[in-house]
Amino acid sequence: MRNLVFDLGNVLFKFGPDEILDGLFKDPLIKRKLKEVVFKTSIWKELDRGTLSFEEAKKIFIEKNPNLKEEIDKLLQEWKNYLHPITENIEILPELKENNKLFILSNFHEEAFNYIRRKYSFFDIFDGMIISYKEKLLKPEKEIYQLLLNRYNLNPEETFFVDDIIENITAAEEVGIKGILYTNPESLREMLKRIDAL
Structure with missing residues (x-):
């Protein structure tokens, strides 16, 4: 067998970050930034590894990118729906x-x-x-x-x-x-x- x-x-x-970002945001600059500061980071990998909780990761993402707080909140809340x-x-x-x-x-x-x-x-x-x-x-x-x-x-x-x-x-x-x-x-x-x- x-x-x-x-x-x-x-x-x-x-699972396509571009499709997720297109579904949630209109501004191309915001989409590009979020792809870099969320999906392409070692923090995202640590979430996969289970060495960071979702709340811990969210806190780090926002601390590093305070100007994107609302967008990061929205992305992390809704990405799994895609x-x-x-x-x-x-x-x-x-x-x-x-x-x-x-x-x-x-x-x-x-x-x-x-x-x-x-x-x-x-x-x-x-x-x-x-x-x-x-x-x-x-x-x-x-x-x-x-x-x-x-x-x-x-x-x-x-x-x-x-x-x-x-x-x-x-x-x-x-x-x-x-x-x-x-x-x-x-x-x-x-x-x-x-x-x-x-």
Whole structure:
């Protein structure tokens, strides 16, 4: 039996800072600044790692950018509402489950993960999940892949990891997991057929 491991952001859920900012703000300068001072920071990564709480991160963002306080408040309050499932990929999960074990391996904040976990029942189909904030580890750190293999007793040669970022795929392959670089739903289906998972 194969083990199919899925990333969340941009594989099972749409996550695009530009789309989020476009939905919340009109001013191009504000959007550009927020992208730099929120999404592209090490603080955002520490949220994913679970070493900063959402409130702590918000405080730091605002302390560093007091002139953007209102915008940062709005962004942090509403960004998770833009995490929409990629329907075509969610729809194939029950079919995949018939002959494979399914897992999630993803970098995700606690608040955002709890929000989507409560909102969508398809999470129940998975056999296990490794979420960065719970483990204090991030992709592409080798330890997070090793943790997946060890915790669920997976044979790396029978394990396939679907991610949209090449560095994360490369790191998985370094511990023996087979990588599938995600680009779109159609090519994902093709690749899953090629390995007889579908």
